[in-house]
Amino acid sequence: MNAMKTRLLTLALLLAVPSALAHGTMVAFFGGQIAESGEYRAEFAVRDGSIRVWLRDHDDKPVKATGKATLLLGGQKLEADLTPKGDGLIASVPVKAKDKLTAVLGLNVDSKPVSLRFQQAEVVMPAVSGAAEAGRVAFEAVCATCHGSALRGTDGGPPLLHEFYALGSAHGDDVILAAMNEGAKSHMWKFGDMPKPQGLKDGQDKEVLAYIRAVQTANGLGGSPADAHSGHGHH
Numbered sequence: 140m141n142a143m144k145t146r147l148l149t150l151a152l153l154l155a156v157p158s159a160l161a162h163g164t165m166v167a168f169f170g171g172q173i174a175e176s177g178e179y180r181a182e183f184a185v186r187d188g189s190i191r192v193w194l195r196d197h198d199d200k201p202v203k204a205t206g207k208a209t210l211l212l213g214g215q216k217l218e219a220d221l222t223p224k225g226d227g228l229i230a231s232v233p234v235k236a237k238d239k240l241t242a243v244l245g246l247n248v249d250s251k252p253v254s255l256r257f258q259q260a261e262v263v264m265p266a267v268s269g270a271a272e273a274g275r276v277a278f279e280a281v282c283a284t285c286h287g288s289a290l291r292g293t294d295g296g297p298p299l300l301h302e303f304y305a306l307g308s309a310h311g312d313d314v315i316l317a318a319m320n321e322g323a324k325s326h327m328w329k330f331g332d333m334p335k336p337q338g339l340k341d342g343q344d345k346e347v348l349a350y351i352r353a354v355q356t357a358n359g360l361g362g363s364p365a366d367a368h369s370g371h372g373h374h
């Protein structure tokens with residue numbers, strides 16, 4: 140039932156977007172947000188200490204660009220040059236993946252200006268106890284290097300604070316537990332495979348799952364609206 144709802148919602152979102160998005164995929168390669176500007180599609184992600192931008196065409200081919208980012212965070216305005224890294228661009232800035240911020244990107248592509256804007260909310264970290272607290276400790280030790288302490292992903296792995304992995308999504312509890320016990324073949328993103336995590340003790344998988352669910356719920360993923368705004372975890 141829940142999965143069905145999610146699917147219907149996804150369909151509704153797809154139907155609501157302009158026809159310019161009809162080509163290629165809408166899926167982010169590196170767990171970021173997607174925005175469109177004319178013939179270009181940009182992916183934007185905030186990491187601890189940097190922002191990442193990937194510019195692509197409508198066939199998802201990388202496009203070379205230079206540019207500047209202006210970030211608004213906590214009443215502060217930061218400006219930084221974007222420099223090439225891999226298929227994309229990076230700017231080192233004193234931000235955290237969990238931060239609330241607005242980014243205005245002024246890119247140059249073949250000396251044409253391309254301007255884009257992104258926004259993200261602050262990650263709510265719920266107060267957890269019991270199994271979920273034990274799971275938090277294990278997550279920090281074993282998973283956070285790739286999935287980030289804010290669960291928003293890093294350059295090594297995708298965000299788990301994502302509708303793909305919410306309760307009622309196609310990636311249910313069984314898939315999350317399987318990832319912890321076996322790793323996962325790359326199939327959603329361009330990060331490559333997830334190796335079998337090292338250092339989880341027997342039974343800790345369920346605790347880590349409880350923690351992931353608590354953070355998702357506190358941030359409005361897969362829980363009831365009341366839970367989403369309370370700032371507290373379940374149980």
Ligand code: HEC
Pocket residue numbers: 278281282283284285286295296297299304310314315316318319323324325326327328329330331332333334336339347
């Ligand atoms: C070395 C980096 C790394 C570590 C450590 C790691 N992961 Fe992952 N994880 C990845 C990557 C990369 C993917 C993306 C695979 C894909 O493309 O779908 C992933 C995917 C996942 C998925 C989705 C699996 C699927 O089948 O779609 C879950 C759930 C997950 N990780 C949870 C965890 C948890 C929980 C931990 C800690 C116990 C952890 N990961 C540790 C890199 C990592």
